[in-house]
Amino acid sequence: MRSRKVVTMRDAGNDAIVVGSGPNGLAAAIVLARAGRSVVVYEAATTWGGGLRTEELTLPGFRHDVCATSLPLAAASPFFRELSLDEYGMSWVHPDAPLAHPLDDGTAVLLERSVETTAAGLGADGAAWQRIFGPLAARAGMLAHDLLGPLRVPRHPIALARFGALGLLPARTLARAVFTEERARALFAGLAAHSMLALDQPVSAAIGLVLGMYAHAVGWPFVRSGAQVLADALVACLRGAGGEIVTGQPVVSLDTLPVARQVLLDLSPRQVVALAGERLNPGDHRRLCRYRYGPGVFKVDWALDGPIPWRAPECRRAGVVHLGGTLDEIAAAEWAATHGRVPERPFVLLAQPSLFDPTRAPAGRHTAWAYCHVPHGCGVDMTERIEAQVERFAPGFRDRILARHTRSPREFEAYNPNYVGGDVNGGVQDLRQLFTRPVPRWDPYRTSDPTLFICSASTPPGGGVHGMCGYHAARSALRAAR
Numbered sequence: 001m002r003s004r005k006v007v008t009m010r011d012a013g014n015d016a017i018v019v020g021s022g023p024n025g026l027a028a029a030i031v032l033a034r035a036g037r038s039v040v041v042y043e044a045a046t047t048w049g050g051g052l053r054t055e056e057l058t059l060p061g062f063r064h065d066v067c068a069t070s071l072p073l074a075a076a077s078p079f080f081r082e083l084s085l086d087e088y089g090m091s092w093v094h095p096d097a098p099l100a101h102p103l104d105d106g107t108a109v110l111l112e113r114s115v116e117t118t119a120a121g122l123g124a125d126g127a128a129w130q131r132i133f134g135p136l137a138a139r140a141g142m143l144a145h146d147l148l149g150p151l152r153v154p155r156h157p158i159a160l161a162r163f164g165a166l167g168l169l170p171a172r173t174l175a176r177a178v179f180t181e182e183r184a185r186a187l188f189a190g191l192a193a194h195s196m197l198a199l200d201q202p203v204s205a206a207i208g209l210v211l212g213m214y215a216h217a218v219g220w221p222f223v224r225s226g227a228q229v230l231a232d233a234l235v236a237c238l239r240g241a242g243g244e245i246v247t248g249q250p251v252v253s254l255d256t257l258p259v260a261r262q263v264l265l266d267l268s269p270r271q272v273v274a275l276a277g278e279r280l281n282p283g284d285h286r287r288l289c290r291y292r293y294g295p296g297v298f299k300v301d302w303a304l305d306g307p308i309p310w311r312a313p314e315c316r317r318a319g320v321v322h323l324g325g326t327l328d329e330i331a332a333a334e335w336a337a338t339h340g341r342v343p344e345r346p347f348v349l350l351a352q353p354s355l356f357d358p359t360r361a362p363a364g365r366h367t368a369w370a371y372c373h374v375p376h377g378c379g380v381d382m383t384e385r386i387e388a389q390v391e392r393f394a395p396g397f398r399d400r401i402l403a404r405h406t407r408s409p410r411e412f413e414a415y416n417p418n419y420v421g422g423d424v425n426g427g428v429q430d431l432r433q434l435f436t437r438p439v440p441r442w443d444p445y446r447t448s449d450p451t452l453f454i455c456s457a458s459t460p461p462g463g464g465v466h467g468m469c470g471y472h473a474a475r476s477a478l479r480a481a482r
Contacts, residue, residue, distance in 0.1 A: 016264060017041075018263075021045075027469075027474070030474075052227040054226030058301055070351055072211060074466055083234075093356050097317045098219055104325060106312055108315050111191075114216070136163065166205060170205060171188065193208075193347050198339070268417070276449065287439040291433075291438050294428040297424055298408055302400075307352070320352075322349060323390060334347060337373040425463030437460060445477075446476055446480070
């Protein structure tokens, strides 16, 4: 792990302070610094990055991403794309295929970069896949600003309307209406399950469409040597623009911060209320307290003595593997997690970065991680159930395990208080909180205190590594300072 230099504050005060150094906090700080504002980021942990941290969680030499690994939204982010992060030492690693979804018959369906190649593996549903994802992939660039931002008059209303007509549907409804065979239905169900919503809820189809679109348009890449490298590049970009960062400095009250004209909080509503409750009017305070959080995640990281022995060879070409079988099985698991029940056969999302990035493990060894969705704040150890799902599609997997590290929803929140109850999405992203997060307001980044802004994943466009919550919050702050 690289050393983290703690800098001193400017004596004369700053234009802005950002609390929290996740991708959104760093993005907000960069926008402000590039606009000529003096800005300092405060981070409670000794390392920056939030969900972009890489650590030796199991054994020496095995580099594990603590949270995010596959980063299609980062690759698609309009803001990250303009930063030229490769100049700061970051590079992408693209797996042969973004995603594999194995089935119990020993085969797997692949989501390839090519729409046409993916469709060719879907049999009778290939034409339907092309009808949906061909136009989306072709328009991914023009849709990025409309999808990765607050509710506004769209730049491309026709393209957005076509997306919305499908995205507002429950994922199970869309899958059954459009596809006739289980392979395509299962593939789409796995994509939609990233939403952490029950698949019979409205708008659960939207994240499936977004992730499928970006799989074709930009891929699902990893950061070479770990997600921490992306955080390091963002910090280097911030410093290059004149910004500063202080690590190992928890903020327990806004009153303890130095003088600044504006404060931006890369924090969940619960933390915002704890730090700034007395500065908010009663209505704002009440609405933030009512903010809803979703299911948690239980994650297992493994050090392995070899690659995962998948029954379906297609899985060895994919960076991410979805383990859950059919549409109905995945829907049942996600329904359980969202309704306070622990799924017996959880839907498992697995990443195997060392197959494509040898810097992640010693020679001949491998890393992998997997997580599943569980009820909010769940304390049940899901290790056995997760490993049973891997073993189901990769017999002999357990024999490859050298060491494991687990993290429950409660442990995720202890590690990063933004993950309330283990919710890594920053709050439920259903129809009620999709664009009205954290409270219904035309400018969702502002609070009732004109100097205080929220820039976390609890603001639009929500969870995911894209920095766009911070980008839009900083632009809001710049407008307010005029």
